[in-house]
Amino acid sequence: MTKTMMVAGAGGFIGGWLARRLADEGHQVVMVDCKRFDDWWERPRGPNMFGFMRDLSDPVDANEIVRRYPLDEVYMLAADMGGMGFIANHKIECMRSVLTSTNMIEAAQRHHPAARYFYSSSACVYPGFRQEGTDNVFLIESDAYPADPEDGYGWEKLFSERMCRHYREETGFATRVARYHNVYGPQGTWKGGREKAPAAMCRKVARAVIAGDKSIEVWGDGEQTRTFMFIDDCVEGTLRIARGDNVDPVNLGSDELVSINELAELVMAIAEVHLDIVHVDGPQGVRGRASDNRMMRECYGWEPDISLLSVLAVTYRWVYDQVKKEAR
Numbered sequence: 001m002t003k004t005m006m007v008a009g010a011g012g013f014i015g016g017w018l019a020r021r022l023a024d025e026g027h028q029v030v031m032v033d034c035k036r037f038d039d040w041w042e043r044p045r046g047p048n049m050f051g052f053m054r055d056l057s058d059p060v061d062a063n064e065i066v067r068r069y070p071l072d073e074v075y076m077l078a079a080d081m082g083g084m085g086f087i088a089n090h091k092i093e094c095m096r097s098v099l100t101s102t103n104m105i106e107a108a109q110r111h112h113p114a115a116r117y118f119y120s121s122s123a124c125v126y127p128g129f130r131q132e133g134t135d136n137v138f139l140i141e142s143d144a145y146p147a148d149p150e151d152g153y154g155w156e157k158l159f160s161e162r163m164c165r166h167y168r169e170e171t172g173f174a175t176r177v178a179r180y181h182n183v184y185g186p187q188g189t190w191k192g193g194r195e196k197a198p199a200a201m202c203r204k205v206a207r208a209v210i211a212g213d214k215s216i217e218v219w220g221d222g223e224q225t226r227t228f229m230f231i232d233d234c235v236e237g238t239l240r241i242a243r244g245d246n247v248d249p250v251n252l253g254s255d256e257l258v259s260i261n262e263l264a265e266l267v268m269a270i271a272e273v274h275l276d277i278v279h280v281d282g283p284q285g286v287r288g289r290a291s292d293n294r295m296m297r298e299c300y301g302w303e304p305d306i307s308l309l310s311v312l313a314v315t316y317r318w319v320y321d322q323v324k325k326e327a328r
Contacts, residue, residue, distance in 0.1 A: 006030040006071050008056055008104055009078030013188040014120070014180075014234060016042030018075060021235050023049050030069050032056065033078065041187040057096065062103035067111040073242060074108045076101065077120045081153060082194025084219075087124070088283035089193075091152030101160040109173045116174045118242035119164050121249060123181045123289055124154035131286035134225045134259065138292040141179070141249055150285070161249055168247060178241045181253025181291040185231030185311070186318035197263060198228050198312065202319035205267045208275050209320075210327055216275050219282030222261035227254045227290045230311050233304035237296070246299040253291030254304045263308075270313045271320075 005022045009015040011033030020042055022029045031044055031051045044051035054061040056078050066074075079097040081087060087094055101119070108117050126139050127148035149158045164175035184198035191203055204216040229252070237252040258266075264277055293303040 002026055002028065003072035004028045004030065004069050005073045005075065006032065006066070006069065007075045007077065008032050008100075009076070010042070010051070011035040011037075011040035012077065013041070013185075014183055014231065014238075015075070015077045016040065016187060017185070017231050018077070018235050018238060019049065021239070028069075030065070030071070032065055056104055057099040059103045059107070062100075062107045063111070066104070066107035071108070071112045071115050073116045073118070074104070074112070075118045075120075075238070075242065076104050078104070079120075079156075081122075082189065083196045083200065084283045084285040085193045087150065087153040088285070094153035095156050098156050098159060101156070102163060105163055105167055105173075105175070109167055109171055113171070113173060116176065116242055117164070117167075118238065119160060119175065119177045120238070121157045121161050121177050121179045122154065123179050123251070123253065123291065124150035125158040125161065125179060126154075126289070128286055131289050134223055134288040137225065137257075137288035138255065138290045139251070140292045141251060141295055144249070176242050176244065176247070177249040178238060178252040179249055180229070180234065181251065181289070182226055182228045183231055183234045184228050185315055188231070188315070190319045190322055196228075197226065197260060198315055199319060201260075201263050201267045202316045203323060205264075205271050205273070205275065206316070206320040206323040209271055209273055210323060214276060215278050216264065217278050217280045218260055218264060219280060220260070220284040221279055222264065222277060223259050224284050224286070225257050225259050225288040225290065227257055228263075228308055229254045229291075229304050230306040233306050237302070237304060240300045240302060244300055246295075248295075250295050250299065251291045251293060252296065252304070253293070254306075254308070255291050255293050256308055257288075257290045258308065266309065266312055267316055270316045
């Protein structure tokens with residue numbers, strides 16, 4: 001049955017892929033972002049996609065666009081965020097996203113109390129003291145408390161998770177929350193400080209290949225560990241969580257743990273080049289973080305399963321093309 005969906009943050013990486021998936025399902029998709037249309041990678045296409053430039057941190061804009069359509073599902077992905085290079089140095093911008101998060105849930109509940117409301121949280125809500133090693137760093141959802149999230153960005157995400165919980169408990173509004181773990185893929189941010197590690201590594205290797213350089217830089221010793229989820233798994237998991245019965249926040253991420261040095265070696269192997277890794281000072285985040293997917297498997301009978309090795313080449317080729325265009 002055709003429904004009307006809203007994707008807040010649709011001009012971004014995950015939002016754009018999600019909007020495309022919803023449109024392909026045959027739904028009407030209302031796409032909203034504060035960026036200029038020229039900066040959207042997935043622009044409205046076809047008669048069932050509608051694009052709007054709105055600043056959702058402004059309650060007037062948020063209410064105006066939310067009440068315009070009879071919404072069945074709202075996907076709240078809008079946030080001022082990026083990779084560790086951004087969130088470590090722009091805590092004010094990250095915290096200001098609380099305005100967007102609060103405006104959107106208030107407007108959605110007020111105008112569409114029977115709708116489903118999905119909020120994209122982050123693994124940055126987990127306490128730093130649980131992520132001080134590089135092994136056995138698989139985080140279960142209850143590990144978020146006692147709270148000590150990533151300063152700035154993590155606190156905003158955890159606060160907004162609580163808002164979803166209280167709106168559900170006090171008003172009956174059907175909120176669902178996913179904690180994203182490091183999403184990557186084509187059309188993702190690949191430069192400027194907001195990119196995640198896979199895109200950053202692809203860019204570094206691609207620039208070295210094109211320029212004939214013999215080395216790349218990696219922040220820290222490169223032994224810090226992470227898991228990385230391909231965009232297709234992210235979109236699939238988002239829809240399962242948004243439409244499912246579990247009301248508690250749930251991890252959405254791969255459980256394939258790799259170090260940043262290993263990530264660099266994988267990208268170099270794809271590029272068929274050997275480069276020296278020069279370790280330099282820079283924001284590193286926590287020492288180790290991985291997604292424990294037991295709740296996802298128990299609640300949805302599914303978990304992200306696209307391996308890093310199988311699709312990283314797709315991301316590298318896309319980033320390489322962008323670097324080559326920039327070089328021209």
